[in-house]
Amino acid sequence: MPTNTQILLDSRPSDAATLSNFKLVTQETPALQDGQVLVRHHFLSLDPYMRGRMNDAKSYTAPQALGEVMGGGTVGEVLESRSPLFTPGDKVVGLGGWQTYSVVNAATPGALRKVDTTHVPLSYYLGAVGMPGVTAWYGLVHILEAQAGQTLVVSASTGAVGSAFAALAKTRACRVVGIAGGPAKCDYATTELGFDACIDYKQHTDAASLSSALKEVCPDGVDGYFENVGGMVLDAVMLRMNDFGRIAVCGMIAGYDGKPLPMNYPALILRSRLKIQGFIVTEHLDVWPQALQELGELVATGRLRPRESVAQGLAAAPQAFLGLLKGQNFGKQIVKLM
Amino acid sequence: MPTNTQILLDSRPSDAATLSNFKLVTQETPALQDGQVLVRHHFLSLDPYMRGRMNDAKSYTAPQALGEVMGGGTVGEVLESRSPLFTPGDKVVGLGGWQTYSVVNAATPGALRKVDTTHVPLSYYLGAVGMPGVTAWYGLVHILEAQAGQTLVVSASTGAVGSAFAALAKTRACRVVGIAGGPAKCDYATTELGFDACIDYKQHTDAASLSSALKEVCPDGVDGYFENVGGMVLDAVMLRMNDFGRIAVCGMIAGYDGKPLPMNYPALILRSRLKIQGFIVTEHLDVWPQALQELGELVATGRLRPRESVAQGLAAAPQAFLGLLKGQNFGKQIVKLM
Numbered sequence: 074m075p076t077n078t079q080i081l082l083d084s085r086p087s088d089a090a091t092l093s094n095f096k097l098v099t100q101e102t103p104a105l106q107d108g109q110v111l112v113r114h115h116f117l118s119l120d121p122y123m124r125g126r127m128n129d130a131k132s133y134t135a136p137q138a139l140g141e142v143m144g145g146g147t148v149g150e151v152l153e154s155r156s157p158l159f160t161p162g163d164k165v166v167g168l169g170g171w172q173t174y175s176v177v178n179a180a181t182p183g184a185l186r187k188v189d190t191t192h193v194p195l196s197y198y199l200g201a202v203g204m205p206g207v208t209a210w211y212g213l214v215h216i217l218e219a220q221a222g223q224t225l226v227v228s229a230s231t232g233a234v235g236s237a238f239a240a241l242a243k244t245r246a247c248r249v250v251g252i253a254g255g256p257a258k259c260d261y262a263t264t265e266l267g268f269d270a271c272i273d274y275k276q277h278t279d280a281a282s283l284s285s286a287l288k289e290v291c292p293d294g295v296d297g298y299f300e301n302v303g304g305m306v307l308d309a310v311m312l313r314m315n316d317f318g319r320i321a322v323c324g325m326i327a328g329y330d331g332k333p334l335p336m337n338y339p340a341l342i343l344r345s346r347l348k349i350q351g352f353i354v355t356e357h358l359d360v361w362p363q364a365l366q367e368l369g370e371l372v373a374t375g376r377l378r379p380r381e382s383v384a385q386g387l388a389a390a391p392q393a394f395l396g397l398l399k400g401q402n403f404g405k406q407i408v409k410l411m
Numbered sequence: 412m413p414t415n416t417q418i419l420l421d422s423r424p425s426d427a428a429t430l431s432n433f434k435l436v437t438q439e440t441p442a443l444q445d446g447q448v449l450v451r452h453h454f455l456s457l458d459p460y461m462r463g464r465m466n467d468a469k470s471y472t473a474p475q476a477l478g479e480v481m482g483g484g485t486v487g488e489v490l491e492s493r494s495p496l497f498t499p500g501d502k503v504v505g506l507g508g509w510q511t512y513s514v515v516n517a518a519t520p521g522a523l524r525k526v527d528t529t530h531v532p533l534s535y536y537l538g539a540v541g542m543p544g545v546t547a548w549y550g551l552v553h554i555l556e557a558q559a560g561q562t563l564v565v566s567a568s569t570g571a572v573g574s575a576f577a578a579l580a581k582t583r584a585c586r587v588v589g590i591a592g593g594p595a596k597c598d599y600a601t602t603e604l605g606f607d608a609c610i611d612y613k614q615h616t617d618a619a620s621l622s623s624a625l626k627e628v629c630p631d632g633v634d635g636y637f638e639n640v641g642g643m644v645l646d647a648v649m650l651r652m653n654d655f656g657r658i659a660v661c662g663m664i665a666g667y668d669g670k671p672l673p674m675n676y677p678a679l680i681l682r683s684r685l686k687i688q689g690f691i692v693t694e695h696l697d698v699w700p701q702a703l704q705e706l707g708e709l710v711a712t713g714r715l716r717p718r719e720s721v722a723q724g725l726a727a728a729p730q731a732f733l734g735l736l737k738g739q740n741f742g743k744q745i746v747k748l749m
Contacts, residue, residue: 125682303677322680335673339641342660343689344463351681 074102074111075152078387079142080171085129089330090398094127095143095391102174110179111153114169117387117408118146118199119394120233121301124329143171143390146204148188148195149410156180163187166198171390173410183358192373200405201379202368205233208354209299210364212321213241215357216350217297221246224291226310228252228274229301233379233405234323236266237368238299240377243267244367250290252283252306254400261403265378280308280337287313294318302327304334311341322351330398380404412440412449413490416725417480418509423467427668428736432465433481433729440512448517449491452507455725455746456484456537457732458571459639462667481509481728484542486526486533487748494518501525504536509728511748521696530711538743539717540706543571546692547637548702550659551579553695554688555635559584562629564648566590567639568600568609571717571743572661575706576637577604578715582705588628590621590644592738599741603716618646618675625651632656640665642672649679660689668736718742 076099083096105111123145126137137144147169151159156179159165167185169175177185188198200206209227213219219242227238230251239262242249251262251271262271270290277283287295287309294315300307303325314320328334342349371377382402384393390408397406414437421434443449461483464475475482485507489497494517497503505523507513515523526536538544547565551557557580565576568589577600580587589600589609600609608628615621625633625647632653638645641663652658666672680687709715720740722731728746735744 307677322677325678325681328678333676333678335675336677337673338671339645339660339674340663340666340671342687343663343691346689346691346694348686348688349680350686351684353681353684356684 074104075113075174076100077102077172077174079173080387080390081141082127082137082139082143085139086127086330090124090127090395092391092395097388103176105153105155105176108156108178108180109176110151110156110159110185112147112149112165112167112169112175112177112185113152114147114149114173114175114410116148116196116199117169117171117390117410118203119390119397119406119408120145120205121324121326121329121397123394124398144168145170146199147175148198154179159185159187164190164195166203171387173387193369196381196407197372197379199407200233200381201237201372201377202365204354205405206237206368207361207364208323209234209238210241210368211352211354211357211360212299212323213238213245213297215360216321216352217299217319219245219247219297222248223296224248224250224293225297225299226250226252226287226291226295227299227301228306228310229324229326229400230262230268230271231258231266231380231404232301232402234299234301236379236404237377239266239268240371241367244371244376248291250287250295252302252310258403261380265380267376274306277305277309280305280312283309284312297321299323300325304328308337311336311338311347314341314345314347316345318345318347320347320349322349326398382406384408386410412442413451413512414438415440415510415512417511418725418728419479420465420475420477420481423477424465424668428462428465428733430729430733435726441514443491443493443514446494446516446518447514448489448494448497448523450485450487450503450505450507450513450515450523451490452485452487452511452513452748454486454534454537455507455509455728455748456541457728457735457744457746458483458543459662459664459667459735461732462736482506483508484537485513486536492517497523497525502528502533504541509725511725531707534719534745535710535717537745538571538719539575539710539715540703542692543743544575544706545699545702546661547572547576548579548706549690549692549695549698550637550661551576551583551635553698554659554690555637555657557583557585557635560586561634562586562588562631563635563637564588564590564625564629564633565637565639566644566648567662567664567738568606569596569604569718569742570639570740572637572639574604574717574742575715577606578709579705581605582709582714586629588625590640590648596741599718603718605714612644615643615647618643618650621647622650635659637661638663642666646675649674649676649685652679652683652685654683656683656685658685658687660687664736720744722746724748
């Protein structure tokens with residue numbers, strides 16, 4: 074069996090996460106038992122939710138255990154199979170974690186899914202046609218309940234979720250405005266991702282200023298906001314929400330790696346009769362087939378052309394992950410493992 | 412025609428409202444035209460929403476105009492009628508404002524409604540069987556979607572909304588926990604209003620302490636929270652919300668009369684997958700008949716015995732209103748006008 078390279082959670086961050094929280098090890102891959110398959114990982118997904126799991130605190134997922142392989146989504150190829158469900162050569166998406174190989178009980182529901190790479194590149198099953206894409210779909214369809222002609226805003230707009238959100242929103246004839254960090258991301262949002270406008274939050278030092286900039290590009294106000302970041306950005310968008318506006322809370326990355334950030338104008342919830350709802354896409358598995366089908370079609374027809382930030386080799390994963398938390402990635406952050 | 416005593420909004424508060432913002436005047440009541448009725452007000456309702464209208468800012472109702480009679484709910488008796496819809500002697504509820512008489516166009520939808528005082532005292536149509544009662548009903552039924560066995564929390568729990576909320580929640584076999592200011596209100600909540608427990612927020616100086624006290628009386632967590640106050644109380648309850656909990660935002664009185672108060676833990680919206688929704692009961696007129704019928708029955712059968720704070724005479728209204736904003740009332744705050 075091949076030698077497996079792994080990254081373990083070695084210690085918990087006391088404040089911001091650092092490289093010293095991770096540890097790279099190697100070990101032999103165990104022999105397959107009946108019903109198991111050996112998967113060689115081609116790509117590892119890096120996602121903001123992983124930061125929450127590094128803390129030993131109540132969160133929506135159980136904390137990552139110390140000394141264990143960091144969890145995470147992976148795509149790869151079946152090398153060996155002792156299961157009738159998979160054949161060597163199958164391209165698969167699963168939850169293999171931060172390692173180069175995994176041994177999977179093939180019959181466990183949700184553990185491994187065969188995918189078709191004819192029209193969709195394998196790595197996209199970690200992004201646009203995977204968990205982040207479905208996240209955008211669920212928030213747009215089930216929480217924002219987007220209608221043609223409405224103005225929608227999404228933060229972290231060039232990331233995996235934001236770029237899928239834009240494509241899905243344009244399909245529904247919405248005006249879609251992004252918020253991103255830096256002129257390069259904003260240019261990319263409008264020229265490549267279909268955003269009608271994109272605001273560089275780094276040009277603003279307070280919510281009032283950012284809110285004024287939003288007003289210019291949302292002359293009819295904001296009907297729905299897909300929240301990925303929190304903090305000043307949330308305050309700024311709330312100031313622009315129309316009556317009966319909806320906010321889907323998918324993430325608050327601005328507060329993940331330090332002190333929690335307050336919402337400064339909660340009285341707007343009442344004044345504008347807002348609905349604000351948090352959600353976790355893995356709790357809504359019933360919508361995945363429908364969402365993945367639409368996302369796959371958008372990619373196959375070129376209406377969703379997501380960008381990827383690709384780190385090279387497993388050893389680069391911790392640094393790439395810390396960069397993701399600071400917004401240094403540009404598009405979906407993945408790690409190429411072979 | 413009788414002489415009408417009125418209280419006008421004379422100036423807008425720059426920070427906290429003061430007596431100098433109000434002005435008492437008298438003037439003759441105009442002669443009735445066809446379709447109009449003259450109403451003598453017996454009671455005026457004082458409600459927290461009036462504070463928002465004193466500012467010249469975006470709110471869910473238009474600002475109160477300077478130099479005009481302060482708006483507000485009233486109950487009274489028809490003295491003269493030039494409308495076929497009302498007869499002298501009719502007991503009516505309307506929006507007569509801070510004055511002793513009003514001339515009303517009887518056919519205007521929502522302007523005046525005849526009420527039956529056989530089983531429900533007239534003043535209760537300003538509280539338990541009026542706007543505050545329907546507010547509690549709407550939040551409980553349509554936003555919290557209360558189910559038997561759930562734990563619900565309401566702040567300002569001995570006020571007009573809170574006391575109706577408790578009776579409605581107990582009818583639905585919920586555990587209902589109040590938050591109020593001072594031991595007298597808390598005793599009253601549990602001994603008279605049917606609360607299973609009530610916490611005195613004045614015994615706590617921070618959200619963590621109040622949250623610990625809540626944990627003791629909500630051993631199964633909190634499924635639904637009816638928010639009237641905001642600030643520290645909101646933070647404390649959010650820390651105790653169960654996954655998929657709901658928060659109905661009816662008011663944030665703690666921030667009405669000064670600086671807006673932040674929500675300090677918005678990341679809990681995501682972590683606990685909360686739904687937070689603001690509402691204004693006058694935008695849901697379709698539910699009023701159903702809600703008023705249930706509330707009337709609760710009062711008539713003694714299952715809802717609301718308390719009233721009664722100020723004597725129109726001139727006492729401003730001071731009573733300022734007291735209401737500080738929680739100095741005990742139960743529904745009204746002003747007896749005759």
